[in-house]
Amino acid sequence: MEVSAGIHRVSVPLPFWSRDVNLYLIEDDDGYVLVDCGVNTEAAVLTLESYLQDIGCTFSDVARIVITHCHHDHYGMVGKIKERSPARVGMHSLEAERAECLYGRTGTGGWEIFKLLLRYGFPRVLAAEAQKAAEVWRNVVWYTEIDEQLLDGQEMAVGSRQYRVIWTPGHSAGHVCLHDSDRRILIAGDHLLTTRIPHVGVTPYTGGNPLGDYMESLRRVALLEVDLVLPGHGEPFSDHRERIDEMTAHYSVRTEKVVEALGNGQRSAHDVARRAFGADPSSFEGRLGFTETLAHLELLASQGRIEKDTEGPMILFRGGRA
Ligand SMILES: [Zn+2]
Ligand SMILES: [Zn+2]
Numbered sequence: 001m002e003v004s005a006g007i008h009r010v011s012v013p014l015p016f017w018s019r020d021v022n023l024y025l026i027e028d029d030d031g032y033v034l035v036d037c038g039v040n041t042e043a044a045v046l047t048l049e050s051y052l053q054d055i056g057c058t059f060s061d062v063a064r065i066v067i068t069h070c071h072h073d074h075y076g077m078v079g080k081i082k083e084r085s086p087a088r089v090g091m092h093s094l095e096a097e098r099a100e101c102l103y104g105r106t107g108t109g110g111w112e113i114f115k116l117l118l119r120y121g122f123p124r125v126l127a128a129e130a131q132k133a134a135e136v137w138r139n140v141v142w143y144t145e146i147d148e149q150l151l152d153g154q155e156m157a158v159g160s161r162q163y164r165v166i167w168t169p170g171h172s173a174g175h176v177c178l179h180d181s182d183r184r185i186l187i188a189g190d191h192l193l194t195t196r197i198p199h200v201g202v203t204p205y206t207g208g209n210p211l212g213d214y215m216e217s218l219r220r221v222a223l224l225e226v227d228l229v230l231p232g233h234g235e236p237f238s239d240h241r242e243r244i245d246e247m248t249a250h251y252s253v254r255t256e257k258v259v260e261a262l263g264n265g266q267r268s269a270h271d272v273a274r275r276a277f278g279a280d281p282s283s284f285e286g287r288l289g290f291t292e293t294l295a296h297l298e299l300l301a302s303q304g305r306i307e308k309d310t311e312g313p314m315i316l317f318r319g320g321r322a
Pocket of ligand 1: 069071171190
């Protein structure tokens with residue numbers, strides 16, 4: 001569906017959750033720029049292929065691919081499209097490193113996740129399950145190297161329009177959005193969503209203080225003039241500042257829950273996560289809750305509100321300084 005003149009939204013199915021991911025096809029002089037790729041499954045490929053057919057095109061009309069971040073739902077089909085088109089692939093260098101680590105032939109992404117979770121005190125057996133779950137993503141990703149690094153502030157001409165690359169670390173370390181300041185459109189990837197709150201957690205995808213990065217990225221994006229947000233999931237929306245306020249409030253409330261759960265003593269992050277959010281740590285939600293807890297703890301440690309002890313084999317946190 002055309003969501004704005006010359007910008008098509010294609011909603012592509014995902015295999016793991018009962019939801020879709022949005023790809024955006026932007027008309028260019030010599031074909032289309034595709035923003036994000038969906039997963040490499042037959043259903044997703046057919047969905048994109050049939051949309052291209054409906055507008056009188058094929059994969060070979062995709063001249064350029066821009067990836068907002070390397071999560072499998074945004075990156076997975078990239079190799080498949082590249083094989084069938086002349087498209088050049090652009091992504092932030094931090095995402096390119098992580099994509100290689102997670103999906104490349106010799107990548108050790110699952111192992112990195114296991115080590116990180118263990119270091120923060122996640123039970124070994126559950127960390128091993130998380131490693132296995134991460135390795136399953138390889139089944140829906142066709143890895144390819146990028147052709148160009150996207151840089152913060154870089155201008156991209158697409159047809160008669162200019163898009164500016166906005167680096168928005170937080171959800172992922174090299175996440176980028178695209179901003180057309182003339183038409184006040186923001187292609188937002190997973191930085192801003194309406195249907196849910198973008199997950200922010202400490203993982204090998206992120207920097208050491210992803211929640212601090214995310215809050216800063218939200219403040220930056222709030223300064224942009226935007227009438228239409230085109231998100232990575234869900235419907236387009238307006239009033240990005242209201243949504244940013246909601247997300248800032250959501251995370252601030254949860255940071256205080258973590259402070260409360262930590263109390264005055266020294267605790268492992270696993271202990272804090274269970275006390276703060278209570279999700280079953282063996283579930284997918286429990287893993288997300290754990291990595292989110294790490295993000296709150298790292299933010300609090302960076303602000304000097306709590307202490308972080310990295311001496312032993314397991315990182316521990318001590319409260320009582322707030
Ligand atoms: Zn994502
Ligand atoms: Zn996503």
